[in-house]
Amino acid sequence: MVLRLRIRVCCDKKCVEGLGIANSGFAGKEPEIALPQELVRELIGEEPSVILVERVLADGSRALLPRLSNFLNAYLVTEDRVEGPVRSYAYITKGRFILLNDALLSRLRVVIIDPFEGVWCFRDELGKRERRGA
Template structure:
């Protein structure tokens, strides 16, 4: 879903497929959007290797403890679809070098314009499309990976 990220490196732009995870709480709370970035994506954005002044953070996940670096307001992100784009949002980055994919935290889902329609089937829409989807006037969007 998330296909556009701009980081610290001048001119950096990375398109990625990211998972939406409503059970991934943002470190600073529900009003502070956050993305979990892989080492590879962080490198492309100029956010790896870590700088000495970045916060080292250990968090618990389903797979056990995750060790990484937290960088405040590090990335501008937006959802890019074939027919339109969502709003651009400034987000914090949690960089975990051992994690296999980019994740969107609970606090970043709605600011990015994402509304889940059927999580199990990977169906979603932008917030301003929700009424039409619920009324059957338009089909929900399908995630890239189901």
């Protein structure tokens, strides 16, 4: 099972929401998010400004990925709270889910308690509350 979280991504004053996968093995030194093409089109339009960036994938292979030229703001949305914004680099993928890297999850204050069951909490809730993924 994967931990899915409700994510809002904004560029200027326009925002889109979707499900983000928190435990995908996506690692990096800076907050990064991988967005499905559909969400990018909805947020920015048909021809976003991108650069190609070489990334090392979770399996150790290398790939050139299109990254948006501008930063996006990422938010974690729950029924009782919104955490963010976190300024993030954004990659465009052909998948249908948003992928969240470990640096972004850290800045959103996410603690994964049980990745198989999809149990998590915010850092300030540790030991006080358990949440279920979306």
